[in-house]
Amino acid sequence: MKNITFANPEFFWLFLVIPIAIGWYFWKRKEQSATLKMSSVKAFQTTGTVLPKLKPVLFVLRMLALSALIGALTRPQSTDVTNKSRTTRGIDIVMAIDVSGSMLAKDLKPNRMEALKRVAAEFVEQRPNDRIGLVVYASESYTKTPVTSDKAVVLDALESVKYDNVLQDGTGIGVGLATAVNRLKDSKAKSKVIILLTDGVNNAGFIDPRMASEIAKEYGIKVYTIGIGTNGMAQFPYAIAPNGEFLFKMMKVEIDEKLMKEIALMTGGKYFRATSNQSLTSIYNEINKLETTEVLEQRFYNYDEKYRSLAFLALGFLVLELLLRKTLFRSFI
Numbered sequence: 414m415k416n417i418t419f420a421n422p423e424f425f426w427l428f429l430v431i432p433i434a435i436g437w438y439f440w441k442r443k444e445q446s447a448t449l450k451m452s453s454v455k456a457f458q459t460t461g462t463v464l465p466k467l468k469p470v471l472f473v474l475r476m477l478a479l480s481a482l483i484g485a486l487t488r489p490q491s492t493d494v495t496n497k498s499r500t501t502r503g504i505d506i507v508m509a510i511d512v513s514g515s516m517l518a519k520d521l522k523p524n525r526m527e528a529l530k531r532v533a534a535e536f537v538e539q540r541p542n543d544r545i546g547l548v549v550y551a552s553e554s555y556t557k558t559p560v561t562s563d564k565a566v567v568l569d570a571l572e573s574v575k576y577d578n579v580l581q582d583g584t585g586i587g588v589g590l591a592t593a594v595n596r597l598k599d600s601k602a603k604s605k606v607i608i609l610l611t612d613g614v615n616n617a618g619f620i621d622p623r624m625a626s627e628i629a630k631e632y633g634i635k636v637y638t639i640g641i642g643t644n645g646m647a648q649f650p651y652a653i654a655p656n657g658e659f660l661f662k663m664m665k666v667e668i669d670e671k672l673m674k675e676i677a678l679m680t681g682g683k684y685f686r687a688t689s690n691q692s693l694t695s696i697y698n699e700i701n702k703l704e705t706t707e708v709l710e711q712r713f714y715n716y717d718e719k720y721r722s723l724a725f726l727a728l729g730f731l732v733l734e735l736l737l738r739k740t741l742f743r744s745f746i
């Protein structure tokens with residue numbers, strides 16, 4: 414009876430008729446057969462038979478038929494439920510990531526860039542209903558992945574992010590933000606979000622970050638800014654050894670928090686400071702909660718009616734009772 418429901422459960426009340434019928438049968442059973450009065454039955458004395466004792470089987474069959482018929486009236490059915498989710502109000506998100514040489518600093522483990530890639534990948538996987546794009550910037554910027562719903566593409570692009578001197582070193586927050594805005598300005602999504610991450614101060618690029626913020630505001634784009642780097646000193650790369658490996662030394666961590674706060678405030682976003690792997694994870698989790706997507710869940714019910722088998726069973730009991738009554742239990746009176 415697992416996953417069985419009843420479309421007409423009110424017919425279960427009819428089962429109260431069965432004990433009444435049984436009581437009526439035992440009360441009137443002596444009147445069910447015709448009687449013949451004779452002065453002597455010696456001439457009819459024969460070997461005993463069990464058929465008279467089995468005659469109540471006819472009543473049992475009728476009660477079983479009635480029970481099966483009532484069961485059929487309740488319309489038992491198994492239900493198969495299929496859930497289908499549909500995004501009703503999606504969000505388009507662009508992550509603008511600083512890929513300057515300072516992102517190789519080791520105050521986050523193993524370094525800022527690798528820590529960011531891991532956390533950002535988890536964030537992408539938690540946004541199945543949204544479209545996400547990826548912009549990277551240093552002194553210049555470019556779109557690594559346009560806004561797409563294909564999370565595998567985004568994750569592959571994120572994994573390939575690295576410091577490789579393709580972009581001239583430096584931190585152009587303005588050009589990074591402007592490129593991200595350009596990816597979202599024509600979006601029809603109900604909400605447009607940029608997650609702008611940097612670990613330094615704006616010292617390159619030809620676009621003023623505040624001007625880029627005003628453009629973002631004009632297009633209704635919200636910017637969440639993240640400053641990544643510990644407070645105080647950290648190991649920064651300062652040169653490349655003959656074997657191609659980076660050389661590190663302790664340097665002061667400088668982040669233009671004032672600018673990052675202005676950008677967030679101007680566009681309706683929020684500024685965060687990530688000083689460790691744990692705090693970076695917490696920041697992305699908070700953004701994930703702040704930007705929620707409305708999802709409409711539709712349920713499809715497939716009903717499999719079970720009453721037919723009970724109806725055929727009731728018919729079978731009635732036919733069997735009729736055959737027995739007209740053959741084995743047939744009376745000559």
